[in-house]
Amino acid sequence: MRPIQLTPRLRSVAEQVPTGAKFADIGTDHAYLPAWLLQRGIITKALACDLRKGPLDRARATAEKYNLTQQMDFRLCDGLAGVAPGEADTIAIAGMGGETIADILAAAPWVWRADCLLLLQPMSAQPELRRWLQAHGYTIARELLSREGDTLYTTFVVQPGPMGELTPAEAWAGRQRKGEEAPLREEYLNRLVAQTARAAEGLARSTRPEDGPRRAEMEQVHTGLLELREEWLSWQR
Ligand SMILES: C[S@@+](CC[C@H](N)C(=O)[O-])C[C@H]1O[C@@H](n2cnc3c(N)ncnc32)[C@H](O)[C@@H]1O
Known part of the structure; x- marks a missing residue:
């Protein structure tokens, strides 16, 4: 078979x-x-x-x-x-x-x-x-x-x-560990960075009052993801 x-x-x-x-x-x-x-x-x-x-x-x-x-x-x-x-x-x-x-x-x-x-x-x-x-x-x-x-x-x-x-960014991208083998992680982080930037921009254009806190939250996730990416790249050098 x-x-x-x-x-x-x-x-x-x-x-x-x-x-x-x-x-x-x-x-x-x-x-x-x-x-x-x-x-x-x-x-x-x-x-x-x-x-x-x-x-x-x-x-x-x-x-x-x-x-x-x-x-x-x-x-x-x-x-x-x-x-x-x-x-x-x-x-x-x-x-x-x-x-x-x-x-x-x-x-x-x-x-x-x-x-x-x-x-x-x-x-x-x-x-x-x-x-x-x-x-x-x-x-x-x-x-x-x-x-x-x-x-x-x-x-x-x-x-x-x-x-x-979990930090807000870790909830989005998972916890990362130094030394782990993850050849696709950089691309994964890049995609999440782009996705959260788009989401934060969309919320910034919104006039709905409830989108103010959501925008702040999304910006916090985005900043955290940039830090995770920086950390990940520093481990790969
Ligand atoms: C997209 S298929 C995934 C099949 C396979 N696990 C895979 O990953 O290729 C999703 C399957 O989950 C079943 N499913 C959805 N909700 C479920 C539930 N609550 N309990 C059991 N099966 C469920 C659907 O009927 C469908 O067959």
Whole structure:
């Protein structure tokens, strides 16, 4: 059977799954992630979960195609509602908005108690998700960037544990560490610097009174991002 190939975005999630993990993929759609891990023998069983029937049917089709049906358990459920505490110790939630990911984790506090490893890949609302994780006792141990076309994707590697306050700029860009390998980080910071400059300019043109404080907040984030970029570049010299 031909090996399944993952694109860089999903590959960055897959590579973080420990050998022998009790793995659940939430919002699995085609189940490419569990299928790749099973095919390589990294895991021996997987929970493939999705909110909708269509995606779960696609997951079943992938499992059949690669002869992995016996090793996958399919659950039609909202988030982790169909996963019992202890059934998984490593959970991927990729390809959803950051707020949906936070809602899924908020509805399953056992994940924190069971010390699960979380691999989260938010498509939007990254600052909101970082803040939510910090406020709910999770720590982002690492962030991995991957590129597909013109898009940069971020995977958060998360575990229960205190993370300490994030600055406003860190909520936007994640915490950076000296010596970490992150070839795409400079570009990521450049994009956020440009995005927050545009947002602050837009708010500066607004006549709505409530946009005054939002502009001040955005300018603070922008200044903080410039400092993070300067720090990052100084570490690369
Ligand atoms: C864009 S696809 C991502 C598929 C795959 N995880 C990936 O990253 O390529 C999002 C999937 O998440 C599912 N989904 C959205 N909200 C969900 C929820 N609350 N619980 C479970 N699945 C959800 C959707 O039905 C869809 O199949």
